[in-house]
Amino acid sequence: EDQVTQSPEALRLQEGESSSLNCSYTVSGLRGLFWYRQDPGKGPEFLFTLYSAGEEKEKERLKATLTKKESFLHITAPKPEDSATYLCAVRGGATNKLIFGTGTLLAVQP
């Protein structure tokens, strides 16, 4: 069964303390891995799309990487405004449905 698992469920960082969020997946024939950021009461905001192992993408303090089994979202020197839930989703397998993980709730304290 196609599955996406994110860890940790919650993460508290001090401002400037870098860390990584993990997204592991089991899907045959990956068509795309997507990272989104979601603020409370709002829709997910697109961050990155990765397609193949070894691919990396960067945007400001965020960098996403992809291997054959997992993806990492690295946050360098985070700021309080980076506090949000980060969602990982994959598409592929037999159904090609977009399957989401349960997210990592990130809190960055000043």
Place this chain on the structure above:
Amino acid sequence: KAGVTQTPRYLIKTRGQQVTLSCSPISGHRSVSWYQQTPGQGLQFLFEYFSETQRNKGNFPGRFSGRQFSNSRSEMNVSTLELGDSALYLCASSLGPLPSETQYFGPGTRLLVL
């Protein structure tokens, strides 16, 4: 370019009623997908439309239905509402139907069933 818009933003209904939610995709986007988000189940796929045709469907009962119009706008309908249907309903659009294409989400419609 305007993003995905959803109306209404908030809705309160009672059990047994029905509800229709509307979604306007980003201009030029022809594919629309719907998701239900709850604290317990997270984001779950409802259905996907492209060129007025349902291309994919999630594991939801037949009370949940949708359609897409020729201008790519989409509606979803939930009949005979249950308490468990209380959720944030999200619409997402993409350029076309390819699985590799990025979906962009709207702000959602918060539905409360009493």
